[in-house]
Amino acid sequence: MRSPDELDNVQWHALTHAYGSAEDVPELIRALYQDDEETAGEAIYELYGNIYHQGTVYPASAPAVPFLAHAVRHAPGKRDELLMLLAVLADHDPADVESPHWPGSSVAAICDELCRVLPDLLPCLDDGERGVRRAALRVVAAVAELLPAELGASVVVQLDRLYAADPVPAVRADAMVVLARLGRETAALDSPLPEVRLAAALLGMERSEPPYPADLVAVIAQDGAEPDPGDDDFPWSDTTTQEEQLTRLLTQDPDAGLTVAARWIAAGDLGSRGSWLAQNIAETWRDQEPEVLELLLAALPHQKDARALASRLRSIGHWIEHLPELGADLRDALHRYAGADDETAGPALLALVCSRDSRALELVLRHPTAQLLAAAARHFPEAVDQLIPVIRRELAAGATGNAGIALVGALAPFGAAARQAQPELADCLKTGRAAIVAARQLGLNGIQTPEVTDLLRNAAQSTDSSLSAAATVAHYQLTGDAGATLRAFERLLAAGGQTHWYLSSLQPLGSAAAPLLAFIEPLLGSGHQWTRMAAAEAHHWITGSPDRAVPVLAELVSPTPVGLRALKALAATGHVPEELRPTLRSFFFSPLRLLNDSPLSGQGHPDEELRTLARTLLTAD
Known part of the structure; x- marks a missing residue:
């Protein structure tokens, strides 16, 4: 020292x-x-x-x-x-x-x-x-x-004493772990102290491979339900606590993990540990949703505060769409929580909407939010006459930011009926609220008025490249004037930058965008993956030929966000290179999720989309 x-x-x-x-x-x-x-x-x-x-x-x-x-x-x-x-x-x-x-x-x-x-x-x-x-x-x-050997031997003597006689079980458990790291094995799995048995089982799992031995899983299920409250203060390596290591290991073996999660939830789901473990398994492994949702339903009564309960309900809402059939118990529980007067009502109602329960629609109309209306529009498109007036009212009230974007997006499932919201969409564009999505929807609506075309023409001059692209394409859809749209895109493409943000707007132009090929073709060799993907996609839209697009898109296909988009664009070409089939099989047959499917991601279910696309392309002629 x-x-x-x-x-x-x-x-x-x-x-x-x-x-x-x-x-x-x-x-x-x-x-x-x-x-x-x-x-x-x-x-x-x-x-x-x-x-x-x-x-x-x-x-x-x-x-x-x-x-x-x-x-x-x-x-x-x-x-x-x-x-x-x-x-x-x-x-x-x-x-x-x-x-x-x-x-x-x-x-x-x-x-x-x-x-x-x-x-x-x-x-x-x-x-x-x-x-x-x-x-x-x-x-x-x-x-x-x-x-050194001599120092190690003296340390073992001290550790043996701690392991045998320390008055704190957690210290004995720690001493056992360190003894094991020094090569001194103990019969800790048979210890009368649950803390020691748990640490020994965790050590045994670290030394083995999934599937884990049943005796280790049984010990963790029994002794891990109530953690030592001080464990988080003493990580074993870097900042990894025993709890984090245990969750990581159990997540690698879904059968063991669900067994342990069920036992912990039955014991009261202390600290939401069982339900968190179940959620981790659903986020890591495919096709575990039925078992996980059953466990999350069982965990709901054990949540100690509204915040924890809301988190479980959000997770249920995320995964519930994976199930073709839902039990009445789950839907009835969601309906009960949706009627609560606290922060749990929103997540419960969203989950009820995603379950396609008919009782959800009435509750949404009584307590509308942008997120709920967007979900209801997706799951209850037949309720167009009830939902569109409410969406219009919320837009007219001045919804901004993500709320405004969600409300405009909620119109998409209604097709031609979305034209009813033309005045509110025009006002969004005029005031700059959710302007990009409003411009796109105005183009889809197909209603040409002097006010709307003027608004779109002005928005096409915006310094926001995404708004400029969306507005000028919508103007083309309404007027058929390709010249203004081509000039706008020439300006945007010449400026460089994040071209993939607006190249995806070109699809409605089709072959009318052919003069832009001189700008797009060099981007097929861009060093930026998203730019290459968007350029290949646009090239196919414009030319109708897969020749230049398919090699670029096939090279980009991977279990990543850009790879998924490339796979969708490749599917649209109708051409799948034979050498891509092993990759597609790996996407389809993987038991692990290859793309993030977290309930907190807000991205829906990209891994499910990846698997579905892979299956479709593998079965195509």
């Missing part, structure tokens, strides 16, 4: 951390010794930001280790936080030690320093504070495989 008196012996100005020169490190270390908890806390926060920044360490990190170790033993407080800082500084994958890049690396230097000062930190294993003992165990674990 090195005391603060030696800080000036280090050339900190020649060392660097996350923000450049490490000249500020001595001042931060000295602050740890002040008898002021707030000052020490701020210093630790700053050290986490510079010598350890979001998981990265620096040349100044290793020289700080002996000074931090001294502060652990001699500063007036914050010992557990300082020990955790030392542990995360030394965090590494044991396999990295065999890498040719390990010698000379910053993390290797940190581990060397920590091994040297570890004997001075071992008394912390017998500290009177539970948190200090747990943090000290994390320090030992960080360098377990690097300890």
Whole structure:
């Protein structure tokens, strides 16, 4: 260890951390010794930001280790936080030690320093504070495989004592884990302490592959239902807590994960842990929706506050569309929650709409929001006479931003009936509210009036390229005047930038956009994937020939947002290269979700769209 008196012996100005020169490190270390908890806390926060920044360490990190170790033993407080800082500084994958890049690396230097000062930190294993003992165990674990044999043997003796006799079960569990990392196995799975059994089962899962042994799953289902409230303060590696590691491992084995989730939910779904695990499985694996929705329904009564309940209801609303048949129990529960007078009513009603329950329509008309109206229009297009007047009223009331966009989008399922909203759409364009989608819908409506054509002509001059493109195409749809549209697109394409935002507007022009090919063809070789995709798509619309578009689109096909769009454009050409078929089979048969399908994404179900497209193309002649 090195005391603060030696800080000036280090050339900190020649060392660097996350923000450049490490000249500020001595001042931060000295602050740890002040008898002021707030000052020490701020210093630790700053050290986490510079010598350890979001998981990265620096040349100044290793020289700080002996000074931090001294502060652990001699500063007036914050010992557990300082020990955790030392542990995360030394965090590494044991396999990295065999890498040719390990010698000379910053993390290797940190581990060397920590091994040297570890004997001075071992008394912390017998500290009177539970948190200090747990943090000290994390320090030992960080360098377990690097300890010299003699030091490792003495550490094992101390750990054996902790494992056998510490009064805190969580500390015994931690000691068992560190013993395992030092090669000392225990019969922990048979321990009378649930905390120890849980840690042993987690360790066993880490060492095995899915599907996990049934005895490990049984222990986790039984003993993991009620977590130690202090676990989140003591991550094992970097910032990964036992809870996060457990969720990650169980998500890799959906059968085990759903078994555990069911047991945790039945035990009260403490901290929403069972329902979160079920949601993670639905987000990771395909075709798990029936089981997950059944578990989420069972979890609803256990949610402790409106916020947690609303989160579960939002998840149900997201996944419910995957089920062709819904049980009455689920729909009745959603109907009950939709009548609540708190923040749960909205998510419950949205889920009820997505379930296509006939009772939802009445509730939406009574409590309309843009999101609910858009969902109702999609699921109840036959209710055109009831929904369009409400959508018009909400637009006329001045809806802006995402609400305005959703309301205009809600008109799309109604086809020609959307013309009823012509006055409100014109006002949106005039006032700049949801102007882009309003311009597109005006073009689709096909109603030409002097007011609308003037509004579109003016909007076509906008500095917003997306609005300009949408307005000039809508003007063409109403007037058939391709000249103005071509001039506008020549200006937009010549300016460069994010051309894919407006190239997708060209479809209604078809071959009338042929003069633009001189601008579009060079974009087929763009270094930007979205631009190549949009150029290939537009090229096919204009020429009707797949020859130039198909190779570009086929090369872009992948389980990514741009790859999905390319696949849709490729499907529209009617030509699927034979060499793409293995990729399509992998999209269709994958048990894992290949695209994000999170309930919080707001993107619908892109993975389901990917799978459906792959199936369609594979079965096409």
